[in-house]
Amino acid sequence: MDFMLRPAAESSNSVVNLEPIPDFVVKSKLISTEGRPSHLLKLKANTKAFINICHHDEVPKPDIEFTSSVVYPLIMNNQWEVPIVTSSVREDTDKKGAMCYVWDCCINTDCMGWISDDLQLREIVIEWCLESCELSDVVGISREHIAFPKMKKKGEAIPALEIHLSELTNNYQENIAKAAEAEDDGPSNILRMKRSLLDDEPSGLLGNADDDELxxxxxxxxxxxxxxxxxxxxxxxxxxxxxxxxxxxxxxxxxxxxxxxxxxxxxxxxxxxxxxxxxxxxxxxxxxxxxxxxxxxxxxxxxxxxxxxxxxxxxxxxxxxxxxxxxxxxxxxxxxxxxxxx
Structure with missing residues (x-):
């Protein structure tokens, strides 16, 4: 279940402002903008893309706590997921001054602890975050150029984000069941590890495929x-x-x-x-x-x-x-x- 967030504007009783806590950054590049509506910010392919993976304790988390033996069978049957709140894309610059694009993906603080401890869940959640950014802004992000720079966040500060209370209290289990029944192609359809995220990054979680062939x-x-x-x-x-x-x-x-x-x-x-x-x-x-x-x-x-x-x-x-x-x-x-x- 993904939420598309906007920078916080005027306050409202029905809206909660979140201050995402950054944890790590995923770096790649934009490879496609086909189908992106013309009235939105024009994006250029072959431009660096950064995703700040953040957490906040007010983001919903699964009803079932993560235990690999329990959760992985549920994932296989589209019955468990990590909810993600996703910002709209914004422009920034890399360390050489070249333009780049940045998204923020925020998950529950407990979920961040789970993916810090479990390699497979971390890889799956990274893929969900990539797909959430792609879906929210109608872009394609390369899986062949994934890297993990040594920084907690890209940019000087992560803007405050807002989310409606109804989304914070939404019954995500019911949404998963409906999506599975409808064979939804959206991000709530869980198993979408499109490729090994870390094939081309020696410092990644699983290493370089060429060096590790068996x-x-x-x-x-x-x-x-x-x-x-x-x-x-x-x-x-x-x-x-x-x-x-x-x-x-x-x-x-x-x-x-x-x-x-x-x-x-x-x-x-x-x-x-x-x-x-x-x-x-x-x-x-x-x-x-x-x-x-x-x-x-x-x-x-x-x-x-x-x-x-x-x-x-x-x-x-x-x-x-x-x-x-x-x-x-x-x-x-x-x-x-x-x-x-x-």
Whole structure:
């Protein structure tokens, strides 16, 4: 649930003025202004963009306190989110005097503590903030140039913001349920980690993907020359039982794209696996661990839409049984991506 805020103007009994407390800054650049109304401030693409991630105890927070084992399944079912209040964009200058754009995203103070302690939740909330800025001002912000400068805020001071009391007391759980039922594409539809936010920033949360690719860690338990990660088309097995029912419509082929890398937070998770495909719902995928082969196995279940495809991902011999039991996975509907942390 996101609120679009304006700088505080005249006071009103129905309005609360918030003084956001800055915590950290996300830096990127504007890549698109397509569709932005002409009467609004004209923005230029390829211009630096800064988002002040702030907090305030009057911003609503979820009814359920954050506990990873409880909350992540709720997130997957669009039943839990961190409310965000978002300012309108404003102009500023960078340290070289060049023009840049700034937004403020404010969450509840307790929620800021949660994302400071939990790597995955922090990454998800950063993505929600980016999307909230994009939606509030009809822009596109690059996910390929994310950085985290060593500052608590961009600008001399963060302007006071106002929010209507009705929004502070709004039943956000009811809004989530309605959005999920309507398959809302707005920011309240939770799992939207469009890309790894930190791929190109060495000082980021998860590190640089090029430096952390994992093929050297994967055991060579396949025949020489064979692929480590295999796609298995079940239609090749006995011709799918001699073309059962003699189907007249040829279903499209499902393609899996797998990306594996280490994480920097090795005390909690050692490995991040991203599996992209044409699938757009997590309920259409089955994920299981094969202990005999020390491998993850993924297959699609929507056989009325795509041919059955199986994916076999051997794991490095660095994981204990307890590591596998703590494995967590999330499905990003908009990106058609399954994300697995081990």
């Amino acid at each position: 093929p050297p860690l994967i055991p060579s338990n396949k025949q020489s020359g064979g692929p480590l990660i295999e796609e298995i088309d079940s239609l090749r097995i006995a011709d799918r039982q001699e073309n059962r029912h003699q189907a007249t419509v040829e279903l499209p082929e499902l393609q899996f794209d797998v990306r594996i890398r280490k994480t920097k937070d090795t005390e909690k998770f050692k490995l991040r696996i991203e599996v992209s495909s044409q699938i757009n719902s997590g309920s259409d995928l089955e994920l299981r661990y094969n202990p005999q082969e020390n491998a993850l196995e993924i297959k699609n279940k929507n056989l009325n839409v795509y041919k059955e495809k199986k994916l076999h991902i051997p794991l490095p011999n660095i994981f204990s049984e307890s590591d596998i039991s703590r494995m967590q996975s999330f499905f990003v509907s908009k990106d058609s991506k399954l994300i697995i942390f081990i």
